Amino acid sequence: MRYPIWRIGVFIVAAVWPLFWLYEAWSSVLGPDPGKVLVDRLGLGTLILLLITLAMTPLQKLSGWAGWIAVRRQLGLWCFAYVVLHLAAYCVFVLGLDWSQLGVELRKRPYIIVGALGFLSLLVLAVTSNRYSQRRLGSRWKKLHRLVYVILGLGLLHMLWIVRADLKEWAIYASIGALLLVLRIPPVMRRIPRLIAKKSLSSTKA
Amino acid sequence: MLIKLPKASDCHESDVTPESFYLSRRSLLGGALAGVAASSLPRWASADEASRYADVEAGRAPSWFAEKLPGTKWQAVTVKDEAITPFKDATHYNNFYEFGTGKGDPATNAGSLKTEPWSVVIDGEVAKPGRYALEDFMNPYQLEERIYRLRCVEAWSMVIPWIGFPISALLKQVEPTSKAKYIRFETLQDPKSMPGQRSSFGLIDWPYIEGLRLDEAMNPLAILAVGMYGRELPNQNGAPLRLVVPWKYGFKSVKSIVRISLVSEQPKTTWQSIAADEYGFYANVNPTVDHPRWTQARERRLPSGLFSPNVRETQMFNGYSDEVASLYTDLDLRKNY
Secondary structure, three states: OOOHHHHHHHHHHHHHHHHHHHHHHHOOOOOOOHHHHHHHHHHHHHHHHHHHHHHHHHHHHHHOOOHHHHOHHHHHHHHHHHHHHHHHHHHHHHOOOOHHHHHHHHHHOHHHHHHHHHHHHHHHHHHOOOHHHHHHHOHHHHHHHOHHHHHHHHHHHHHHHHOOOEOHHHHHHHHHHHHHHHOOOHHHHHHHHHHHHHHHHHHHHO | OOOOOOHHHOOOHHHOOOHHHHHHHHHOOOHHHHHHHHHOOOHHHHOOHHHOOOOOOOOOOOHHHHHHHHHOEEEEEOOOOOOOOOHHHHHHOOOOHHHOOOOOHHHHHHHHOOOOOOEEEEEEOEOOOEEEEHHHHHOOOOOEEEEEEEEOOOOEEEEEEEEEEEHHHHHHHHOEOOOOOEEEEEEOOOOOOOHHHHOOOEOOOOOOEEEEEHHHHHOOOOEEEEEEOOEEOOHHHOOOOEEEOOOEOHHHOOOOEEEEEEEOOOOOOHHHHHOOOOOOOOOEOOOOOOEOOEOOOEEEEOOOOOOOOOEEEOOHHHHOHHHHHHHHOOOOOOOOO
């Protein structure tokens, strides 16, 4: 395994947040409604991890360092882990484990439907993230995993429907997401390594 | 499975309004009578005010408030078998978007609000319009403590001991004309002290506007509050003057009021303007009419612990049906949410 320390470091940083929040809730610094705070933080954590995962490829192109790609799968799986926790916290703290109500919410609320579609898509990607699936699906694997761009759209829409009064925070995540997608447009993508090459050329001259 | 509190602690509608409330209504009929009622308070009521509720942070009360407070009619309205929300929670979990959209933002940022001097404009369809310094504005009124349930449209709730006076007493002072059909309230607009009003991504068209039908405002439960937990209002709770309408969702209870207008047309309220399909003019607490994005059948009574979620059934009109249901007999509450 290459970059073992880097990989373990990423693992620890991703794992530590939910544990820290749970500790905070335990010591009641999250206020009188800690369940809701956990639901919101886990949801936002999912979105941030999705953006970080999507940043690995452009970062690798920019820097040429293979370490970014080495943690990409792990980060994607962390994104899935967070969304599982987000959904579990929603069921426990918001719905009070009332499963019939979950059925009602899934039928009636557009933002819940969009969130559920995002969850199912992440589930598909998580299940097919192993080497066996990669071999088995062959060239279709890459196509399937382009679903991640759809998931980003679903996640941003899910969040947009929840914030109603001030779009500042949402606008920040949406523009980062848009930037990461723009970097993937082939003509843009082709220019990235050239930029780096030019820079290194000029720096060697100097 | 729904996690519910034991039935024994549920509040039945018939239990909601204690007899003392009706007594207080009668005593309010005349200012003189109210004065008599105040002076005949039992001795426990004049005990050390600061220790009335546990862990209440002492404030710096304006002098008019400090002078009026000892005459307060304590526990004029109470809730039966319900625990009062801890002061810390009621003052650190707030929606007051002028100070930010996070629940903790108002407590962090509202220190910049300058509540003294404060003036209130009364205008519109009234015989006695004018701009009043708050101490003069408050002069005619006897303070009363009203312990009310507060149900937020976001499906959480609290129980808060307010100090204030009925809007009906104000209306008696300012004399609405026959054209007055609604009452409109306006919150302070001051981007310098209110960071939420400076956000360039905000969707709210400041200042914050709310309103009531005139007969709703005349209902004895509707009050203007200047204090809570035996002290003046903390800034994050809407100092120095706010509305409290306990049978409606919390966003109706507008904070830091600078202008009260009597009008003939239904005012366009802030949340109606942002999302009319989600927030209506009436906004009565109603477990049978969902918010488009969540159910209103249940609520999280705060504090709601991580391992003991305090989820309970929401009551029609937040449990105040006996007092207010008659206001809406001719109204389709499904359409007029």
